[in-house]
Structures are given as structure tokens and as C-alpha cells.
Amino acid sequence: MEHHEPRNSTEAALHEYKSGLGTFTQKMPEIARHYNAFTEACFAEGTLSKKEKHLIALGIAVNTQDEYCIIYHAKGCLDNGASEEEILETVGVTAAFGGGAAMSQAVTLVQECITELNQLKQ
Numbered sequence: 001m002e003h004h005e006p007r008n009s010t011e012a013a014l015h016e017y018k019s020g021l022g023t024f025t026q027k028m029p030e031i032a033r034h035y036n037a038f039t040e041a042c043f044a045e046g047t048l049s050k051k052e053k054h055l056i057a058l059g060i061a062v063n064t065q066d067e068y069c070i071i072y073h074a075k076g077c078l079d080n081g082a083s084e085e086e087i088l089e090t091v092g093v094t095a096a097f098g099g100g101a102a103m104s105q106a107v108t109l110v111q112e113c114i115t116e117l118n119q120l121k122q
Helices: 009-027 029-042 050-062 067-079 082-120
Strands: none
Touching: 009 029, 009 067, 009 082, 029 067, 050 082, 067 082
């Protein structure tokens, strides 16, 4: 994969996460191996689709205010075929549960991710 400068803040955050994970993996290979195997099993296609699992994870990330996971799972939703409407409905349910803090992430970071990730596809 060629290295290029991130084109927007969403892409920059994804690069930062990937870089940090790479460094952690070099320093703690066993923990990283087990963590990666566990999360891959959790997000594998099953009774729930990968899309549904990323929508759930996005809702949890919004509720916990975890910005890296919001970005990562917004991308996971789009990569697995979720529409903008499905994503916004998911974060709407999260806001109903999580109140103003969740709504603030929904109307800012989630919408910014959708816009920026769609721009990267073009």
C-alpha cells in the first residue's frame, strides 16, 4: 500500500489508529493476536450480518463517546453496505438512549464521517 497524506480528518484518524495498533502489536504481539482473533470472531458474518454488527458497534461507540471507534465503525457500516439512512437511524436510537451527549456525536462526527468517507470513494 502506497503512503499518501490523509485527505481529510476521518482518514487521518483511521491512519492514526492503524499506526498505533501496529506499534502496540510490535510491543505486545500475543495480546494483539488474541484481541484481533476475538474481534474478528465477534464481527464475522453470522445470524447477524456484518452490517448489522457494525451498526450496533457504531451505536455503542456513539453512546460511549469513543471517537476512534465512531470513525472505525462508521466506515465499517458503509463498507458493509449500510445506507446513510440506516446509519442515521442507528445513531438516532442511540441518542434516544444516550441523550444529548450521544446526539452531539451523531450530528457532528457521524455525519462528518459519512461525508468524508463517501468523498474518499470518489
